[in-house]
Amino acid sequence: MKKELLRMDHVSLIKNGETFLDNLNFQMFTGEIMGLVGRNNKGHDQLIDLICHNHNISFGTVWYNGRIVNSYSYSDNSDNKVYVIEQKSRLVEGLSVVDNLFVLRKGFKKYFINENVLYVQARKFLQENEIQVDIQKRVVNLTPLERCLAELSKALLSGCRLVIVDNPGNFLSKYELTEFQKMLKKMKDKGMAVLYIGNHHEDVFRVADRTSLYTDGRIDKVFERDEMTDEAMAPYITDWNIKGPDPEPESDEGVMHFHCVYAGNLQGLRFVLNKGECVTLLDVDNRIAEDVAGLLCGRLTCEKGRITLEHKPYTPAKAARYLDEGIALIPKDCVERLLFWDRTYMENLTFLLDRKLKKSLMSRKIFRSIRNEYEPLVGKAIHETNISNLQFPEQIALVYYKMQLLHPRVLVCIQPLAKGDMFTRMKILELLRGILSQGTAVLIITTNVSDTLDISDRLLIVEKGACTASYEKNEFNRIVR
Amino acid sequence: MNEKKQSTVKRLLNTRGMGAVITAFAGLIIIYVAFGLIDRNVFSGQNFMNLLRSMSKYLLIGVGQSYLLITGNIDLSIGSMVGMSAMISATMMAMGVNPVLAMAVAMACCLLCGVVNGFLVGEFKLPPFIATLGTMFVTRGVAYMVNNNRNTDAIATGIGKEAGDSFQNFFYYGKTLGVYNTFWIALLLFLAFFFLLSKTRTGRHIYAIGSNVDAAKLSGVNVVSTTIKAYLVSAICACVVGFILCAQAGMGNMEAGNMYEMYGVAAGVIGGISPLGGTGLLLGTFAGAAVWQTLENGLNMIGAQVGIQRLVIGIIVVFSVLLDVVVRSGNFGKKAGK
Numbered sequence: 001m002k003k004e005l006l007r008m009d010h011v012s013l014i015k016n017g018e019t020f021l022d023n024l025n026f027q028m029f030t031g032e033i034m035g036l037v038g039r040n041n042k043g044h045d046q047l048i049d050l051i052c053h054n055h056n057i058s059f060g061t062v063w064y065n066g067r068i069v070n071s072y073s074y075s076d077n078s079d080n081k082v083y084v085i086e087q088k089s090r091l092v093e094g095l096s097v098v099d100n101l102f103v104l105r106k107g108f109k110k111y112f113i114n115e116n117v118l119y120v121q122a123r124k125f126l127q128e129n130e131i132q133v134d135i136q137k138r139v140v141n142l143t144p145l146e147r148c149l150a151e152l153s154k155a156l157l158s159g160c161r162l163v164i165v166d167n168p169g170n171f172l173s174k175y176e177l178t179e180f181q182k183m184l185k186k187m188k189d190k191g192m193a194v195l196y197i198g199n200h201h202e203d204v205f206r207v208a209d210r211t212s213l214y215t216d217g218r219i220d221k222v223f224e225r226d227e228m229t230d231e232a233m234a235p236y237i238t239d240w241n242i243k244g245p246d247p248e249p250e251s252d253e254g255v256m257h258f259h260c261v262y263a264g265n266l267q268g269l270r271f272v273l274n275k276g277e278c279v280t281l282l283d284v285d286n287r288i289a290e291d292v293a294g295l296l297c298g299r300l301t302c303e304k305g306r307i308t309l310e311h312k313p314y315t316p317a318k319a320a321r322y323l324d325e326g327i328a329l330i331p332k333d334c335v336e337r338l339l340f341w342d343r344t345y346m347e348n349l350t351f352l353l354d355r356k357l358k359k360s361l362m363s364r365k366i367f368r369s370i371r372n373e374y375e376p377l378v379g380k381a382i383h384e385t386n387i388s389n390l391q392f393p394e395q396i397a398l399v400y401y402k403m404q405l406l407h408p409r410v411l412v413c414i415q416p417l418a419k420g421d422m423f424t425r426m427k428i429l430e431l432l433r434g435i436l437s438q439g440t441a442v443l444i445i446t447t448n449v450s451d452t453l454d455i456s457d458r459l460l461i462v463e464k465g466a467c468t469a470s471y472e473k474n475e476f477n478r479i480v481r
Numbered sequence: 482m483n484e485k486k487q488s489t490v491k492r493l494l495n496t497r498g499m500g501a502v503i504t505a506f507a508g509l510i511i512i513y514v515a516f517g518l519i520d521r522n523v524f525s526g527q528n529f530m531n532l533l534r535s536m537s538k539y540l541l542i543g544v545g546q547s548y549l550l551i552t553g554n555i556d557l558s559i560g561s562m563v564g565m566s567a568m569i570s571a572t573m574m575a576m577g578v579n580p581v582l583a584m585a586v587a588m589a590c591c592l593l594c595g596v597v598n599g600f601l602v603g604e605f606k607l608p609p610f611i612a613t614l615g616t617m618f619v620t621r622g623v624a625y626m627v628n629n630n631r632n633t634d635a636i637a638t639g640i641g642k643e644a645g646d647s648f649q650n651f652f653y654y655g656k657t658l659g660v661y662n663t664f665w666i667a668l669l670l671f672l673a674f675f676f677l678l679s680k681t682r683t684g685r686h687i688y689a690i691g692s693n694v695d696a697a698k699l700s701g702v703n704v705v706s707t708t709i710k711a712y713l714v715s716a717i718c719a720c721v722v723g724f725i726l727c728a729q730a731g732m733g734n735m736e737a738g739n740m741y742e743m744y745g746v747a748a749g750v751i752g753g754i755s756p757l758g759g760t761g762l763l764l765g766t767f768a769g770a771a772v773w774q775t776l777e778n779g780l781n782m783i784g785a786q787v788g789i790q791r792l793v794i795g796i797i798v799v800f801s802v803l804l805d806v807v808v809r810s811g812n813f814g815k816k817a818g819k
Contacts, residue, residue, distance in 0.1 A: 297699075323701035331699065338699055340692040342759035344497060351685065352700055360682040385497050 002029040004066070005162055005193045006051065011060035013046050013217070017423070020046040021217040024060070030161065033184060033194040035208030035228075037201045039236070041418075041448050043217030044197070048164055051195070052082045065161070083155030085148055086166035091139045097150050098122045098135040101157055129156060130186060145176035149183060156192070163187070164195045169203050170286055181207040199285065199447075201233050255310060255441045256410050262304035264291035267465030270305070273410060278432065278442040280456040282449050284463045289414045289445045291465075293329055296412060297322050309409070323355055326409030332418055335395045338402070345384040346371060348398055352406045374401060393424045400431035404438065411435055412443045417452060429455050498762045501753020501805075505768035508751075509775060516779030523782055530661060534653075536774035537667035538722050542741050543748030543766040544674050545718030548711045550749050551678075553691040553758025554602055554609040556712060559719045559745055561620035562591050563738025566723025568624040571733025574636040575628075580648050588720050594620055595716030599709030617742070625735050633733035645731065652728030663725055670721060674714055675763045687711055691758030747794065748773055750801045757805070772797070 006028040013021035020043040028034050038044055049055065054062065054070035055077060062070035064080045084090070091100045098118055102108060122135045133142070133149050142150060148168065155163050165184065169177055184194050184207060198204040204211050205228040213220045213236050223232060254272040261269045265287040273279050283289055294300030295307060298319030307314040309325060318325050331337050339348055350370060354362060375382050378401065381394045390398070403411055416432070417425045432455055436442055444452050449459060453476050461469040517523040542559060549556045566587045573583035594616055601612035637645030649655075655662045678684035686707045689697040698704060719738070726737045750756055751772050752765025773794065780790040 321701065329699060337693075338696045340689055340696055340759070342497065342692040342755075343688065347685070351689065354682045354685070355701060361680055 002031055004028070005030050005064070007063040008050070009061045009063070011050070011062060012058045013043070013050065014058040015046075019043075019217060021050070021057075024218055026212065026219060028162065028193050028195060030193050031188055031191045032210070033188050033196055033208045035201075035204035035211030035223075036195060036197045037204050037211060037213050037233075038197065038199065039213065039215040039220075042215075046217075047214075048084060048166065048197075051162070051164060052080060052084060054078050054080065080162070081158070081160045082162045082164060083151065083158065083160040084164045084166060085151045085155075085168070086164075087171045089139065089147055089151070091147065091150060091154070093140040094138065096136055096138050097133055097142070097153075100139060100150065101125075101135070101154055105154075105157060125157070126153060129153065129190075131183065143176070144171050144173075145179055148172065148176075148180050152183065152187065156187070161191070162193045162195065164197065166197045167199060167286065168196075169198060169200060177203065201228075202230070205229075205233075256314075256443075257308045257311075258305070259308065260305040261295065261302050261307060262465075263295055263300050263302050264288075265465045266291050266295075268305065269462065269466055271460055271467060271470075273441045273443055275409075275441055276436055276439045277457045278436055278444065278455050279458045279460060280444040280446060280449060280452045281467075282459060282461050283445055283447050284461060285465075286447045288462055288465060289332070292443075292445060293331065293412060293414060295319065296327050296410075297329060323352065323406070323408075328352075328403050328406055328408035328411050330399060330403060330411065330413045330416065332415040334399045334416075335392070338399050339387060339395060341388055343387070345378070345382050345387055345390075345398065348387060349374065349382075349402055349405065352402060356406055370405070377401070393427050396424055397427060397431060400428065400435065404431070404435050407438055408440055410441045410443060412445065414445050415447065416444060417446070417448075498753050498760050498765065502762050502765040502768060505752045505765055505772060509768055509772045512772060512775050512779060516775070516782060520779075520782045523779055528778070528782075530659075532771075532774055532778050533664040534661040535778065536770050537661075537663045538725055538741075539744050539748050539770040539773050540667045540671060540767060541718040541722050541725075542745035543752070543770045544671055544763060545715035546742065546745030547749040547752075547754045547761060547763060547766045548674070548678070548687065548714045549609070550746070550754045550756055551691045551758060551761055552687050552708060552711045553694070554708065554711065555613065555746070555756075556598060556715045557610065557613040557742050558594060558598060558617040558620050559613075559715055560738040560741035560743075561617045561624065562594055562716060562719035563723045563726065563741050564624040564735060565594075565620045565627075566591050566720040567727040567737040568627045568633065568723075568733040568735060570724060571633040571636055571727045572628045573639075574645070574648070574727075575633045575639040575733070577639040580636075580640060580644060584724060587723060588717070590623070591716040591720035591723075592713060595713040596709055598716075599705070599712035602712070603705035603708030624737075628733065628735075630735070632735055635732050636727070637731065649728045649731055652725050654728070666721065666725070670718065671763070671767065674718075677714075678763055683707065683710055688759060691760075693759070744773065747798045750798060750805065753801070753805070755805050756802060769801075 004027065006026070008024050008026040011021055011024045011026075012019065022043075024047070050057065050062065050070070054075050056075045057070060057072055059072045061068055061072070069078065069080060092104060095104070101122060102118055103113060119135065126133060126135065131149050131153050133146050133153065137146070139147065139150065152163065168180055172180055184196070188194060196204055196208055201211070208228065209225060211223040211228055213223070213233075220236060254274045256273040258270050258272075265285075269288070269292075271279065271281070281288070281292075291300060295302065296319060298316055301316050309318070309327070314325070322329070340351065343351070346367060350362070350367060353366075353370070354360060357366070371382060378394075378397070381390055384390055387395060387398065413432070416428055432442060436455070444456065446452055453459065457473055459471040459476065460467045513523070522528055542563070545559055546556060569587040569590055570580075570583045573586060574580055598613055598616055601607045601616075602609045635645070636648065640648070651662060652666065653661070653663055657665055678687060686697065686702045687710070689700065689702055690704050690707055694704060719741075722741065723738065727733055730737075746756070748769035749761065749766050750769070752761070752767065752769030754761030754765055754769075776794055776797070777790060780793065
């Protein structure tokens with residue numbers, strides 16, 4: 001009989017007024033692969049974190065291996081024996097597989113390392129578990145599949161009975177994914193529990209024994225083995241492939257065109273961005289954001305197709321000085337990646353101004369004028385000399401004001417609403433509206449459309465690197481958010 | 482009017498890093514007065530002038546090193562570059578080459594080293610400690626090889642007594658408005674680089690890459706060229722210090738500038754330049770160099786042993802860095818919390 005390994009009973013997690021997990025009920029058994037398909041990413045990171053670590057929760061109780069490990073009344077911040085396999089490796093890249101598996105293991109007490117003994121033990125262990133990895137290879141040289149298998153071995157060796165596999169389709173090829181899923185089934189037969197998280201229900205159904213459908217931090221439905229079909233899933237998901245309008249007609253208008261662009265994960269991406277228009281690209285596979293940003297910032301070049309800006313080719317040379325070309329980028333985690341923590345509010349705000357004014361020396365008069373212009377909007381924060389003293393929404397606002405001041409032709413925002421509470425998200429949308437009203441074209445790349453549709457004029461669905469559907473504003477009500 | 486004055490003072494006091502500068506200047510005054518009370522000669526006009534002249538070398542080296550510390554880098558070759566500059570210019574002058582041409586050649590060599598350092602660190606991403614350690618040995622090697630592994634003859638033997646004296650007076654022994662020229666030269670360069678750092682785009686970019694290199698890249702800052710510029714400033718400062726040492730001795734010494742890289746770091750960090758990059762004011766380096774020289778001068782005057790001098794200065798440097806790290810860790814805590 002299968003033993004219950006994990007139970008999350010009516011768990012809620014509310015932080016800064018935002019609900020990440022909402023009365024979540026979740027149960028896993030040993031020797032089971034539980035699928036988890038998320039309709040959006042809200043609470044995704046928090047759920048994984050809560051399974052791994054017993055951090056504070058707002059309501060509910062968590063059982064692991066038959067005992068209460070976390071509850072709303074007491075959290076001891078201890079760790080559960082859970083291993084997460086995700087895009088980011090947890091192995092030390094500079095060391096060999098065998099070093100990662102055996103030497104960097106809790107409980108490895110030997111001071112002098114006999115490599116021969118280590119190799120013999122490692123080979124025996126891998127053979128027993130039918131895992132094929134070259135143990136002498138350095139982690140940095142492993143293929144993604146080998147890396148996942150090495151991590152799986154590490155999980156086994158560390159005694160983890162539950163492994164969370166987070167969207168392997170994002171970093172494994174189709175062949176590798178099939179092989180990895182076979183290996184997960186073997187591990188399941190040995191009594192391991194696997195929580196398999198995926199964006200595509202087809203991938204998850206192939207490997208899971210049960211699948212939970214997850215939205216906004218709660219489980220909507222659990223599909224049993226016989227229910228895991230496309231038909232059963234259909235009412236619960238947004239069908240992006242319904243006959244929408246043509247993906248994107250080639251238009252002569254517009255500030256920026258992507259003409260059937262192939263680069264990295266982009267497989268013939270094409271769209272047009274008009275002046276003062278906000279277009280949201282829904283990145284269903286969570287793959288294209290870095291590539292689009294890379295193309296626009298000169299880190300990547302088109303393999304096929306072309307990009308035009310104001311009907312002129314946007315060449316790699318132009319991309320290398322993208323800010324001068326009128327393109328600005330707000331990356332994910334923009335506060336960490338765009339602010340200078342040792343500079344004052346005004347210095348951060350005006351950092352890009354020299355570029356716009358094409359001046360190396362700027363008079364105090366200009367600074368004063370900007371301060372006077374922004375003070376009514378920003379408030380006292382504008383006088384702050386240490387921006388780490390500011391609240392998170394104020395720091396976010398600083399990033400957007402900085403862009404407003406730069407007044408680019410195109411502003412690319414990657415996952416702009418990924419962080420922050422409701423108030424922050426509303427603030428970001430308000431700031432984006434301000435930027436749009438200046439005539440700047442805004443391109444939002446996101447994996448979750450929920451709030452961005454409020455300001456978007458068009459929504460383009462991007463799957464496997466190409467636009468599969470396009471919706472105008474008046475068609476947004478057809479989309480289940 | 483009064484309101485305007487007040488706001489300027491308030492603005493100055495609110496400038497980030499000004500606290501460290503004020504602390505360094507306060508420390509300088511306390512040290513100077515304390516030594517003066519022990520030995521009245523410390524207050525004498527001649528000693529004060531000597532103090533200004535001696536601190537000029539540390540000020541220039543400190544300015545060069547501060548530029549790099551602000552970018553989050555370091556230049557270990559700066560002392561060897563001083564030696565190279567002194568030896569190249571002295572060797573050429575001892576051979577009868579025009580001093581201006583000799584200085585131009587020395588400057589070109591130093592600038593080349595600056596570019597190499599900048600490329601190694603900025604373009605090839607070598608750790609600055611290792612990259613400049615390499616160029617430190619190379620430049621010291623050049624300083625040795627330039628005159629076949631021996632110090633040069635007196636420069637006056639080549640360019641003549643009159644030209645030799647002019648050179649020495651211009652850089653070391655001469656006075657303008659009652660103050661040694663060495664100080665004026667250092668002050669001029671200090672003001673120029675102060676302006677570059679605090680008022681120009683380049684200066685902002687230098688702070689930016691030290692503060693958050695990722696943000697700097699996303700803001701279109703050319704990290705490689707900015708790094709090279711910072712190393713060039715350091716090279717120019719080292720070269721001028723080389724001329725000063727050459728003028729002081731009237732010849733080229735292969736060991737000139739030995740350990741100056743560390744004096745530069747000390748002057749910077751005492752003045753509040755963060756070794757972690759991104760913060761600090763060049764005004765602090767001025768105070769740091771003055772503190773360093775006043776300590777050395779005062780301890781000499783009261784007859785303290787060299788060991789004691791080193792010990793005191795070492796403790797002050799460690800204390801300054803500790804202060805910076807403690808202040809920074811407070812900030813980091815806030816950032817993480819958010």
